[in-house]
Amino acid sequence: MDTTTYTQEAAFLIKTGQDLAIKNENLELTNLHILYSILDDEGTKVFKILLDLGLPLKLIKDDLDQAIKKLKSPKGVTKLYLSKAYQKMILSSGEISRTMYASKVSSSHILLGILKGDDQASKIAGKYGLNYEVFEEALMDRYTKDLIEGVSKDSLSKLSKYGRNLTKEALEGKLDPVIGRDRELNSLIRILSRRLKNNPILIGEAGVGKTAIVEGLVQRIVKKDLPDLLQNKIVFSLDMTALVAGAKYRGDFEERLQEVLDIIKDSNGKIILFVDEIHNIIGSGSSSGTMDTANILKPMLARGEILTIGATTIDEYKKYIEKDSALDRRFQKILIEEPSEETTLSILRGIKSKYESHHKVTITDQALVETVKLAKRYLPQRKFPDVCVDIIDEAAALLRMYADQTPKEIDDLKRQISQLETEKALIKIEEGKSSYRLEDLDQAIEEKNKLYQEKLSAYKKEKTRQEDLIKEKIALEDIDKQIAKAKAADDYEKLDNLLLGKKSIEAEIKDLETQGPYYKIANQVTVDQVREIVETLSGMPQKTTAYNLDYFEKLRKDLKEKLVAMDPLVDSLVDAFIRSKAKVIKGNKPLGSFLLLGPSGGGKSYFSDLVSREIYDGDASLIKMDMGEFTDKSALTKLLGAPPGYVGFDMGGALCENIRIHPYSVVAFENIDKAHKDIFSTIINIIKNGKIKDSKGRDADFSNAFLIFSLSTDLEEEKAREKLEELLPKDFLRSLDLIYYIDKLNEENARKLVQIKLKDLQGSLKKSYIEFSYDKDLEDYLVAQALAEKTTGLALNKIIEDDLLTEISILTIETGPEDLIKVHGSFDKKIQVIKK
Structure with a gap:
């Protein structure tokens, strides 16, 4: 066994187990010995977790002692062999440590490896309620607590007034997954791991994902997928607006900022400060006789007392940070480029489920592809992936808005019933009306009511079905992730249960899909909604x-x-x-x-x-x-x-x-x-x-x-x-x-122009309820005028407006605005218009 891949505590526990086997003159080293050594050492982290679970550790230990004494101990054997269960546990604990992104195998991983097996040690533990699932959950809870160890609740409460605890949000699953940004994330981790000048600043255009990369770092902290130096860190995002708000008197701002920085400094590197739009620290909070945020931060950055991540755009970096050389040299620049179309599409596919869950709709893959294509073409001034996320979010919101509105068909039925009821009421109060009309109305109202209730019931039923379908599809995605995790961990017992659960969810989805639709409601974000949103955002026709x-x-x-x-x-x-x-x-x-x-x-x-x-x-x-x-x-x-x-x-x-x-x-x-x-x-x-x-x-x-x-x-x-x-x-x-x-017209082109002008006139007059027709002699006259003037448009427009349109106006001036009239134009020495 290569002890360099084990933590000091884990290596010591295995050595203690070996000593226990030798002491009892056992032939084989088994998991019984290792589990006993874990329960016998009260100073280990794993023992503290077991103690918190409230399990009868003494009873487990007594049973293990009895089992060890019953092991065969043949005389004359001086070599200690490794049992198959022990060898399997060693392999299993290594797999578990890799799954949890740990750099070395710890005592917790060894215990999980023991509990995952089916030998006598795991059975004794299971007898008292200690199994793989119980300890894994307890281990994750302990890890969550470890993240905030070293920082008091009071300090975290004070910090929360002036920003966000991103690590806490990641643990609660509130952050979106970060996809395709490994190069930038590795650069960020590398700079943070340096001994000196370990303050990175992310520089890139608005919308390229600078803040998302910091959120990716936080998610890696939660997963332990980064060097030991950065594990168990809290990333705190400072909100400069909250810090300045309400600071009425001189010194209020500096006092608040100093309080925040002191908490971060006293955490001894436990808290990493993230300042989005970091150029705002230049001049913020300063007034006559006071210092701005940048000058308060500089000494701490210089002495390495706080780890700070900044983010700003290229223009604002040049305008503010670069000009302050003392501040600039304290940061290491990371240029964040706009992701490619392929990477952006992968990002959209990765976060799609969160938007489906929020809006209770499904988003088709064609809609995602169209989003990237249209955003690139029609919104070039905005950057990927921000613009694409906005489009998908708005398209889903648009579809949900339409889905939540009562369908026009049902609204129309309700209005028709109201009209019939009104007519019925009027007949009742008016004398001399025949009763047979009331009977007809009652019958019509009854039929409309029946149809209305049927349609409304079907609509509500379909809405419920679609919401249930979305929930089941989201559950299916979650269980697929759990299956992948169980496969990686070789947890076949858990995998069997998950596969059964998946089969049940798939059956439920199939059942829901075969039930409907009870009523036609759009619940899929398609290319149509994406195009509508792109049209709105870009201002295009x-x-x-x-x-x-x-x-x-x-x-x-x-x-x-x-x-x-x-x-x-x-x-x-x-x-x-x-x-x-x-x-x-x-x-x-x-x-x-x-x-x-x-x-x-x-x-x-x-x-x-x-x-x-x-x-x-x-x-x-x-x-x-x-x-x-x-x-x-x-x-x-x-x-x-x-x-x-x-x-x-x-x-x-x-x-x-x-x-x-x-x-x-x-x-x-x-x-x-x-x-x-x-x-x-x-x-x-x-x-x-x-x-x-x-x-x-x-x-x-x-x-x-x-x-x-x-x-x-x-x-x-x-x-x-x-x-x-x-x-x-x-x-x-x-x-x-x-x-x-644009040359002068010949006769053929002049005639074509006249026909176009007269056709446009007919269309305009039709909107005013005037039907206009004309003789060929009128057309010939206008052609002659166009050629005589040696121009194409202006003279012709003037003749039509001054002569023809004036005559039409005289004939129609006393006509009502909605009375359709027919007029006819001709030419005989002058333009004439008559009513037909």
Whole structure:
């Protein structure tokens, strides 16, 4: 036996057992000898645990003594052999120690190994109520008590006022499992185990899981899966807000902080201090003549009197901690990167059961996969895994909200019954009403009531069934974990019982599944709920979460129908959209960038309006910037915001603030040739990178936006393109996806435009209960006007509004708002409208 793998106490107990066997001249060393030596040494930890159980230890010891005396002791044998039961116990105790993440086999593990067997020693112990399950439970209770030994209850009570005991929360199962963060956890443990400079600080973007890694450390402490130096530690999370709250007088804050730090210092390393958002200690609590938290902490950190873990973001670390070199050198940095999509999916699968238990729903694996995919695409500004956990939590809450609401069908039945009862009451108080109507009403009310009660009963029954089903599935997950633990510990007796329990739960689940559904209630979080939440969180239009080829082809067709003679522009826009959404080459460029040239009123603004309506949410998703207002040197300040110290710093820039509120937008830069030259470098940066920083250093993300620039010119296409290089920077022109010239209309395109305008007019009038039709001569007149004006849209809109719409208004001005009327338009020397 390799005694180096045993604790000093365990090795001594085995040596005592051997001495006992030799003293009694026994042939074999058995578990009887080892168990007797355990009960004979009152100074061991295991004896104290047995004493707390209140077992008759003297009676057990007497029976063991009798059994040892009855063992065969042949004369002439000088060598002590090892019995099979003893050898099995040695192997078993080693397995148990590994299962409990202990670095060495202790006396407690040896006792568990004895009790796990089926020899005479375990039977004698079992006779007096000492078995494997009883001692294992007592051992875990003792471990829980050991965690807070060395720290008085009064001290823990004082600490609880200013933070959380994370170790206690881990013991109570309140912390979520930490998955896929072994590298970061090992770095954290390594730094905490150092002799000097053993204060780690976790640095990473908001939402990447810095606090979760500390919770992972706590869970390892509870499992004893870490070096002996860090075992039995209490991790205390300090809440700076609670510490400052109510500190009215000078010195109150310092007194509270000093009290907390003294408790931690007096624990002699038992308590590890965790300060989330540790940059807040700079300046916190300070006032005239007082010290801030950082200056109070520095001496203690320097002398190694307290172990401290900090967590903060990269920007705040640079802004606050790094500037204070004395504080910075007392911490060892651990950079926490955002987990990959695969790791995030594993994390979601690991914590899924806790959210299912809380919301009483089931979460499909497809929903988890879709969550990761959509969060990556539509919420790139937020980090994994935090954003995905938020989506799943809200999606489950959304489904639960719908499930807890009484179904519309049952509500409608209740309302119908109420209406019938009201009608019945009115008939009774009115004279001259026939009684046969009352009979019909009574019959109808009875039938509706019967149906209502049936539906309501089925709904309640189904709701109960689904809640029971969730409970059983959670119980099945728990028992699977226990089975895995029993297999690892080679505890076959416990495994048999667990497998029987699992079989019973599976049968109950099968029975519940075959019973229903009694009523159709959605209780599974699917892709639909995930998409709805992503739409809400990202501010995207509802139609944009599930792109497919049919969507893009329909978009292409619809745009070409509503835009005259702009097919190449439509094709370029839709193709750019497809490339962006396919993400074949990863990047954050805007969805597309286009420059439109042409005469005033040619449809440049209409194009931006139409794209915002067809792809996004219309006017709410259209950001118009008239660059004629950005011609001076302060132009860039208007777009990005005033620099610090200047008036309007808190207001933000027009462009950055708008895109932050509506990231899914069409940004129309009208009259781009009038913009100040300093603006173009910023615009080029947006086109190439999809992001800019405002005056406050915040990112403005254009990766889900279309950029449409327009420039009005009366020049022919060739001359207009030549003139562009004089008006706009070459780098800007080269960075665009397409430069498109909107030409004057020919007769065919003018007719198509007129038909589109008249169709839009018919749709608008229909909403006002006006049915409009027209003759071909009216269409011909409008086509002639469009060609005569040599423009595409503005003149035509003016004619329709001034002449046609005015005539329609005169005919309908005296008509009620809900009276449907029919009008017909024609042309005979002038536009005429008549009622049909």
